[in-house]
Amino acid sequence: MSGKRKAAGPADKKTAGRPTKRPRTRKQKVWRFARWVLVAGLVGLLLVTGGFVYLYRSTDIPDPNKDFETQTSFVYYANGKDEVGSFATQNRESISLKEMPDDLQNAVVAAENRTFWSDSGIDPRGILRAAFSNAKGNSTQGASTITQQYVKILYLTQERSYKRKVKEAVLSLKLQRTKSKSEILEGYLNTIYFGRGAYGVQAASKAYFDKDAKDLTLRESAVLASVLNNPTRFDPANGKDSRAALKERYDYVLDGMADAGNITADEAEQAKRKLPRFPKIQAESRYGGQKGHMLTMVRDELHKLGFEDQQIDGGGLRVTTTFTKQAMAAAEEGVKEQRPEGKEFSDKHLHIAVATVEPGTGAIRGIYGGQDYVDSQINWATAGGQVGSTFKPFAVAAGLKAGFSLKDTFDGNSPFYYNEEGTGDRVRNEGTGSDGLGTDYGSAISLLRGTEDSINTVFADLTVSMPDGPDKILKVANDLGIPAWNKNKGGYNNLDNSPGLEPVSGIALGSATIAPVNMANAYASIANGGKAAQAHVVTKVTDKDGNKLYSYKQHTDRAIPEDIAVDTSYAMQQVVKVGTGTAALNLGREAAGKTGTATNGNDEVSSAWFVGYTPQLATAVMYVRGKGNEQLDGWLPEYFGGSYPARTWTDVMGRALEGTEPEDFPPAANVDGDAPDDGHAPYTPPPKPTKKPKPTKTPSSTPSNTPTPSDTPTPSDTPTPSDTPTCTLIGGCETPTDPASPPASTPPATAGAAEGVRQRHGRRRVRLG
Incomplete structure (x- = not known):
């Protein structure tokens, strides 16, 4: 077995020639x-900047919120x-920056925006805070600049969101480019809410x-800047905790002023020792009482x-009225x-109205509503x-x-029938009389x-004569200042309306509803010699800069001839x-006036009046109950016009005329024209009998069967004249036993005793006075 190794193959083509990756x-x-973050941030910044530039160019400064561009009148x-x-959408009055103390300006800057004079008008941190807070589902917090606060108040809603914050x-x-810092501060200080409705x-x-x-003092300025x-939270009137919180904020403001060099450290420490004194401010509504x-x-x-x-x-009007503080008080x-004492006679139940008008001008000087x-x-x-x-x-x-005179006579017996047959509609005097149909005062x-003792049948006879x-009568009333009846109007405001005023036979007895203001003005026309002026309360209107927008043009119109006015007066x-209004004698100066009562459909006395005047002022006083047509007799201790109304009139006039010299009325004019109807001439007593010559001492052989005049009996319906006639009235002479006097069985008339009448109009029975 051989020991040879196998030769190595060629290298991998995919990796050949490449360095190893680290x-x-x-x-x-x-x-x-x-x-990557930087690139994204730059792209985002470009987008945000582009969007902001777009918003800046496309966003116009809107008209200010109406509530804040208005001015209190x-x-x-x-x-x-x-x-x-005042009249205002809000309790606000703009003033210039020059009228604001430096301490106040500096205190507000120290409290709200210490970089105000140098910043660009926005707070980027506040905007980011709003964005993050909104993303978390929370509301944004404060810390806006004064400019932003002003914009929010003036142009935007109070919504708290990042969208509003961006728009703000x-x-x-943009506001920084169109207004100076001083203008922005002035606008801010004229619009920001300080509490207490201010x-x-x-x-x-x-x-x-x-x-x-x-x-404002330094301390007071620091308080307002704090609250x-x-x-x-910081209103000291809200209790001990609020006062303690205010003190902490107050110290912060003073320290800020010292740090900015607006005041010295010693001045700050001196002011920090205690809060200023807070006077007791009336919490009364601006519409409370008679205002x-x-x-x-x-x-x-x-x-x-x-x-x-x-x-x-909201127009910043300045309105000057006719009201005087003296007449109102x-x-x-x-x-x-x-007024009578007792809870049952409070303003809630017993309605007493007073209106005082100046003769010759129509200026309403005082009212009690x-x-x-x-x-x-109401x-x-x-x-x-x-x-x-x-x-x-009237x-x-x-x-x-029409041609009558004050001496001319009319039927004073009760009742008085409007037709000759003695049936149908009739008027009766107050009192029962011998037949239960009202007091008889005589046929002439x-x-x-008739005016002195308010004898109703006299005025019924006068009307038909x-x-x-x-x-x-209606025309005279209208000309003197009583408005006509507009049947299309209703409600409780009758300045331009007299419901029920129409030319009916009983018009003189006052069944119409008339405003005391108009009664006072009509009497003022008589006091002014028959010249009528329009009743009004506005004399001048200007804008906030003093430019005249309206001025009352004084004028009068001849309503009745002067001599007629003088004799009516x-x-x-x-x-x-000497008549039904003797309570007014306590005024202690010459006065003219007339008492009055009226009854509702249930034959209950429902209103009592006294209207009168001196040469300087005319005043009407009215007493009514409940809805204005409810029973006074049996409820009010005294219900005739010569009682509470006349006494109230005397008290009001005495106070209103205090400090003025008494003035006299002109003497009677003694007008006497051609009477339009016979049978109304002044009563002329029969001539005094002439004395019979003394008889001779030689008696007549045939005694006379004719009695001497002194033996002639006086008819029962012919009064016996006195030896010496007394001149009365306005240029005529009557005997003391004037047939116009009430019968011997009738007690003398006292204040208010002759007011009232029962009058029939169809099925409705109304007693008027």
């Missing part, structure tokens, strides 16, 4: 991965300085410290003048002083009620225009006496001096 090192693997008293209230960043960058530093300054922003971060009624009247009138709600609520205090506006939006000064006998002066004026009662009497002066 395995990659760990470093090589890392580098290779890094290259302010309403002022007649002096143009004292504020009544884009808009912030948007912007001006409203916040008033809400927390009851002062304008320009007057805007979390108004609920809501006033502001509603203002808004309604602005609507009539052509202003829309968008302008009223007089109305409210007078009501509180004179009743219940707090927050509890009830303003009884504009809602009104049945006016009763306070409507009678009939007096109409009668004088002067118009003056004038051709088209109801129409004439004279008759109402006698109502106060």
Whole structure:
């Protein structure tokens, strides 16, 4: 066996000539991965940059949210300085950066964005934080720049997502190019919410410290800068914990101001010793009390003048009204002083309305609408009620225009029938009388006496004694300022409407519903010599820059001749001096007025009034109950117009006129035209009997059977004149035993005692006064 080995074959063709492959090192693997990541990152960055550039170029700055581009409209008293209230979508008033103290500006920057003056307006970390938080299903957190916050408030919704955050960043960058840092800070401080319903530093300054922003101290500025971060948590009014949290945030803000060199370290330490004093701020609603009624009247009138709600609520209007603080306070205090005591007579049940109007201008100086506006939006000064006998002066004026005089006489007996047969519709006086149908005052009662004692049958006779009497009375009322009846209108606002006012036979007795504001204005027209002015509450409207948008043009229209107005006024002066309104004598100055009551369909007294005036002011007072047509007699301790209403009127007028000199009315004009109907001439007593010559001492042989005049009996229906007639009325003379006087069995009339009438119109029985 041989020991030879087999020769080796040729090498493998596949591996021949190639070096042996080495395995990659760990470093090589890392580098290779890094290259891929870098490439992907660059591609992603290019895509993101391209997308951002596209968004930047394609995204326009939108119009600001309407709530924040609006301005609060302010309403002022007649002096143009004292504020009544405001209209606003939000409680906000913009002011310039110059009106904001440097300490306030610096405190806000220190609290919210310490790099504000140098940054680009965006916070990249905040955007990334939003993206990661959104990816995890969470909401984003804060830490936005002031610019971003301003953009979010002004242009965007409050949604928290990375999409909104990106859009916020884009808009912030664009805003930086169109507005300066100062403009951005000013806008931010005028829109950010500070709590307590206050948007912007001006409203916040008033809400927390009851002062304008320009007057804020360092401590106060630091507080406002602190609370805007979390108004609920940092409001000191929310308790001890909130106050402690505020103090911590407050110290942080002061330290930031010191670090920025805005204040010294010593100033910061001094301010950190304690929080500023927080005054007690009234938590009352801006519509509480009577303010809501006033502001509603203002808004309604602005609507009539052509202003829309968008302008009223957000147009930054400055509205000057006719209201005075003195007249408003007089109305409210007078009501509180004179109203009956007891819970059952609170504003919720007993509605007392007051309206004061200035003669010659129509300016509504004061109102009392009743219940707090927050509890009830019914303003009884504009809602009104049945006016009763306070409507009678319009009939007096109409009668004088028709040719009668205050001396002319009318039927004062009760009842009075509208037809000669003594059947059908009738009017009766208050009281039972001998036959239970009302008090008889006599068949010839002067118009003056009828007004003094509010004798209803006198006015029924007066109405039918004038051709088209109801129409004439209606026209006088309308011309003096009482609006017509618009049957298409309803509701409780009757400033432009007088439900039930129509030319019926009983119009003078006041069955119509009329607003106290309009009654006061119509009486003011009489006080103004018969010249009527439009009742109004708005005198001037400007925009926030002072540009005039509206100005009331003062004018009057001749409603009735001056001499007619003077004599009508004279008759109402006698109502106060000797008639049903003597409670008004306590005013201590010349006054004219008229009492009134009215009844509902159940023959229950449902309203009581006193309307009167001096040369300076006219005021109407109304008492109603429940829904305005419920029973007063048997519920209210006294229910005639000469009681609570007249006393309330006297109290209100005394307060409203305080500080003014008393003025006198002009003397009576004594008008006396051609009466349109016979039988109304002033009563002329029969001549005094002449004395018979003394008989001679020689007796007559045939005694006379004719009695001497002194023996002639006086007919029972003819009063015996006194020896000396007394001049009364306005230029005429009557005897003290005027046949217009009530029968001897009837007690003298007292304040309010003659008010009221029962009147039949078809099946409905109404008693009016």
